Amino acid sequence: MGKIVIQLQAGTQGRLVRHLLFWFLADTTQKKIVVAIDGPAGAGKSTIAKGLAARLGFTYIDTGAMYRAVALWAVRQAVDPGDMHRMEQLAIAAGIELSPGHIALNGEDVTDSIRTPEVSSGASKIAVIPGVRRAMVAKQREIGERTSVVMEGRDIGTVVFPNAQVKVFLDANPGERVRRRCEEMRAKGETVDTEQLAAQMKERDQRDSNRADAPLAQAPDAIYLDSTALAIEEVIESILKIVRSRVTNGREYC
Numbered sequence: 001m002g003k004i005v006i007q008l009q010a011g012t013q014g015r016l017v018r019h020l021l022f023w024f025l026a027d028t029t030q031k032k033i034v035v036a037i038d039g040p041a042g043a044g045k046s047t048i049a050k051g052l053a054a055r056l057g058f059t060y061i062d063t064g065a066m067y068r069a070v071a072l073w074a075v076r077q078a079v080d081p082g083d084m085h086r087m088e089q090l091a092i093a094a095g096i097e098l099s100p101g102h103i104a105l106n107g108e109d110v111t112d113s114i115r116t117p118e119v120s121s122g123a124s125k126i127a128v129i130p131g132v133r134r135a136m137v138a139k140q141r142e143i144g145e146r147t148s149v150v151m152e153g154r155d156i157g158t159v160v161f162p163n164a165q166v167k168v169f170l171d172a173n174p175g176e177r178v179r180r181r182c183e184e185m186r187a188k189g190e191t192v193d194t195e196q197l198a199a200q201m202k203e204r205d206q207r208d209s210n211r212a213d214a215p216l217a218q219a220p221d222a223i224y225l226d227s228t229a230l231a232i233e234e235v236i237e238s239i240l241k242i243v244r245s246r247v248t249n250g251r252e253y254c
C-alpha cells in the first residue's frame with residue numbers, strides 16, 4: 001500500500017493561507033483533484049510535476065518509478081520479463097511506497113537503484129504486459145482516490161484517471177530531451193555516452209508509444225505543452241493557470 005505524504009510547503013504565511021484555502025475548496029467539494037501529466041522520456045515531467053505538487057500542496061506521484069521498481073525486482077529475482085504470468089504476480093506482490101524524493105520496494109529504499117539504464121529499459125519492457133499494468137493502475141487509482149495528486153506517466157490521462165480535472169501532455173523535441181537527460185546524469189557524476197543514450201531513449205519511446213495496452217498517447221481533452229524553449233517556472237505557471245480555471249473557476253488560490 002502506497003505511503004501518502006502531503007507536501008504542504010509553507011514558505012510564507014500568505015502561501016500557507018493560499019494552500020489552506022485551496023485545500024478547503026477541494027475538501028468541501030469532497031472531490032480529490034487529479035492533475036495528470038503524460039509525455040515521453042526527458043520532456044521534463046518529473047521536474048514540472050514535482051514543482052506543481054509543491055505549489056498546490058498535492059501529493060506527487062511518479063508512476064514511472066513504480067514500473068521501474070517492479071523491473072528492478074524482476075532483475076534481482078532473475079525473472080524472465082517475457083514470463084507474463086510471473087511478472088504479473090511480481091507486480092501484484094510488490095510493496096511500493098512513495099514519499100517525497102524516495103521510493104521503497106518491499107521496505108528497501110531503491111531511489112537510486114531504479115535509475116540505471118538496465119532498469120530503464122527493463123521498465124519499458126515489462127510495461128507492455130497487461131497484468132503488470134493492471135496491478136500498477138490499481139495502486140495508482142488507490143492513491144488518487146485518497147488524496148489530491150499530481151501524477152506523471154504515460155497513460156494517466158487516458159487510462160488511470162480518464163476523468164482527471166486537468167490533463168497535460170508535456171513534450172519537447174528529441175534533441176532537447178536527450179540533452180536534458182545527459183545534463184541530469186552528469187549532475188549526478190555519471191559518465192554519459194550521448195549517442196548511446198539517444199538510441200536508448202528512442203527505442204524506449206517507440207516501445208512505449210506502440211504497445212497494444214495503454215500506449216503513450218495524448219488524451220483528446222489534454223492540453224499539449226511543448227517545453228523545448230520554456231523555463232521550468234514558465235511551464236509550471238501555465239499549468240497552474242489551467243488548474244485555476246478548471247478547479248477554482250479562475251480564482252487565485254494557488
Ligand code: DC
Nearest residue numbers: 063064065067123124127153154155
Ligand atoms: O517515466 P519513466 O521514464 O521513469 O518510466 C519508465 C518506464 O515505465 C517507461 O519507459 C514506460 C513505463 N511507464 C508506463 O508504461 N506507464 C506509466 N504510466 C509510466 C511509466
